[in-house]
Amino acid sequence: MPHASEPTQRSRWSVALRFSATLLVAVVIWLIPAPQGVAVEAWHLLAIFVATIVGIVLEPMPMGAVALFGVAATMLTGTLTVNDALSGFSNRVIWLVLMAFFIARGFIKTGLGARIAYCFVGLLGRRTLGLGYSMAATDFVLAPAIPSNTARAGAVVFPIVRSVAHAFDSRSEDGTSRKVGAFLIQCAFHGNLITSAMFLTAMAANPLAAQMAGDQGIEITWARWAVAASVPGLLSLLVVPFVLYKLYPPQITETPQASQMAKSKLAEMGPMKRSEWFMLGTFVLLLILWIFGRTLHVHSTVAAMFGLCILLITSVLTWEDVLREKAAWNTFIWLSALVMMASFLSKLGLIAWFSETVGGLFTDVGWIPAFLALSLIYFYSHYFFASNTAHVSSMYAAFLAVAVAVGTPPVLAALVLGFFSNLFSSMTHYSTGPAPVLFGAGFVQLPDWWKLGAVVSVVNVAIWLGIGGCWWKILGLW
């Protein structure tokens, strides 16, 4: 039985400080009188909500624990009833994410994820640029069913990047990083962010955004998200690695051995195992159910739970695997807490009040410049965030409400802000889960990371608002 390590004096102080700061935020907002037109409970909930976000950023404790404190606070202060405070835990979008977390484990456990990666390396890996595309392609294939972008980048793609880089004697520590490794790391990182933007189930905060849109009466289904993201997403996946190749060229450009190595890895793996076939079959079935869910009258959550049941019946996953998937339970707690609070901020009228107040400032400009300004502010404010979730939960609902208030077509606004909630992570090395993992590998220097990130952010914004804008016009979203 492991015992709690006694925190050292310093870290205990640091925790106490972070905790006090979080608490202070709650108390200060709580004590400010609610503005005209805002219900007292709404204001009190805002105090707890903002403090929860601050806590998630300052991290006196892990995210899940902070979120649980937030839920407890809503109940202890009588701001919400017990039933309301717990309502997030039965939210169907959250169960979609929870199920997808368990399903994702199957890709890693069966080795199917690695096999897919090696297939792409075998196909595209004769040149370094092709290797870069193979990383992005692997991430793309896995994205629909792995809602933890960190798991995708960290557990599937990163090990392959590292082993390919090592095969070309490109290491982080001895000045050989630019041979192959640094370029591949960048492709893996930016590829991951683009694929995260392409599917509702590709990043944990996407359903949070969809839920917040739903609270404002804007329905975002799995299929609607995927269709709208498809054209700009695929284009970004094609363009960004090429841009990186030009701006940050690998020293080795021809890599015939990589393709060879992948083939020998695949030979080593042998034919697809029984468990991999079941995993693949379940994945294909899930995609079909998610895409045609509306026609088939199968909700995406039901499809996901059905998928997990298949993996359990076929022994691809054991129940033990499910129970020990700590990241899933952690996400379950924090996502439920945030969804619940955000929903009640909407229900209690705070978001409407905010959008009316702020929207009033934009009355003289048309919705297009207004929405451009709003979405770019939303995008570039991510320099100040270390988590997609913190950013989405604190700003998405309010920005969406203002965008709609100034006349932006609601579905368009919800989707663009949703896509940006992933793409905005390109700029820093602390932006989202995969960033510290991939940056931490040491292949890319900090100034390079930031410079390339800034360029990629501009490329992405141009592609998504430009070509994406045309595509959404065709789709009739505006």
Next chain:
Amino acid sequence: MPHASEPTQRSRWSVALRFSATLLVAVVIWLIPAPQGVAVEAWHLLAIFVATIVGIVLEPMPMGAVALFGVAATMLTGTLTVNDALSGFSNRVIWLVLMAFFIARGFIKTGLGARIAYCFVGLLGRRTLGLGYSMAATDFVLAPAIPSNTARAGAVVFPIVRSVAHAFDSRSEDGTSRKVGAFLIQCAFHGNLITSAMFLTAMAANPLAAQMAGDQGIEITWARWAVAASVPGLLSLLVVPFVLYKLYPPQITETPQASQMAKSKLAEMGPMKRSEWFMLGTFVLLLILWIFGRTLHVHSTVAAMFGLCILLITSVLTWEDVLREKAAWNTFIWLSALVMMASFLSKLGLIAWFSETVGGLFTDVGWIPAFLALSLIYFYSHYFFASNTAHVSSMYAAFLAVAVAVGTPPVLAALVLGFFSNLFSSMTHYSTGPAPVLFGAGFVQLPDWWKLGAVVSVVNVAIWLGIGGCWWKILGLW
């Protein structure tokens, strides 16, 4: 990364057989036309519910997985909406249990549970009978905050029983079991069942029973349960070890060294650690909040979540401890699933229909003989169950409804059936979680286990219905 062990041919067949049997039950009930007066959805839900219970008994998969299949089935068949099917997961009673599971970990992690046990051994352990009482007393003290009776018996009490027994050279393997060990195992086992009956939070299926009663409009609070159980419970805790001592005497009756050993163990442990003080303080606070919750307007779930927050702030528990508490997540899934299905069976009118139909058979007898018959049938049918939960979920709601239909005062009926839902486990070695743990230790022979179990069951029924009946009369429950 551990890989799924390929099941052997035989176990795979056995799993397939158990799974098919479970499925068959669902299909057969589903295909039987719903009786007059029962809605089709109610009947279909019954089919899924009964199959889930059968699955929990046959165990083609662990309990949590079976329950998840049940939830998926309600959605896939369109019997319940997605929102309804997931509603159990935000049930406040389930969150009470989930929080209590995490809090219970604190007793084990800090060593406070073991310290309490050694204190009792030091106080009462000079004679073997006293040792028996000290096991029951430890279990009693921990019961309010440890809803897994298996954790209490298996993780706290059992290690002490074994180490005390070994100290007296009483072992399971060499014919010395009857010296001390066998008697102590019996005291630990029956003590555990009695304490489980005494608090709403002392056994995971108790809140399930309370929830089912709530669905029928009968409110059972934490305090109401504890007060009603106090007198017969304490009497049982006094009488049962004495009965065991007479019927199944230990060969060694004087154990002055035990008391000595406990004192040296305590000396070895040193003074209470900081974490133990926090644990104790939280526990006392929780008891106060649970007992006076109604006066203080603090719901028991809120109190429990607050308690967990304190343990996290004070670093008694880490968030990691919470996330890896697999038994908690498992219970969360199965308990939510069963509570949800049982609630909808009630809401859809099936329980009312059943009680009217069966209650009609009892019209000519008074409620007292009718309820006696019902409760004894409920009690002794546990010979056929290997889990309190399976028994409670399949029979409690229906028996309660019939009892009320024949005129039994509702609260009395709900409580008695609730108490019996714990006491009925005395009879076999497979009755409830602690039974296989304690029986499996090998100190007690199977015929002894069953004989003593039968006697104790009679003693408990007599005490709870006799003295308990008088106490409940004083409380005005009938």
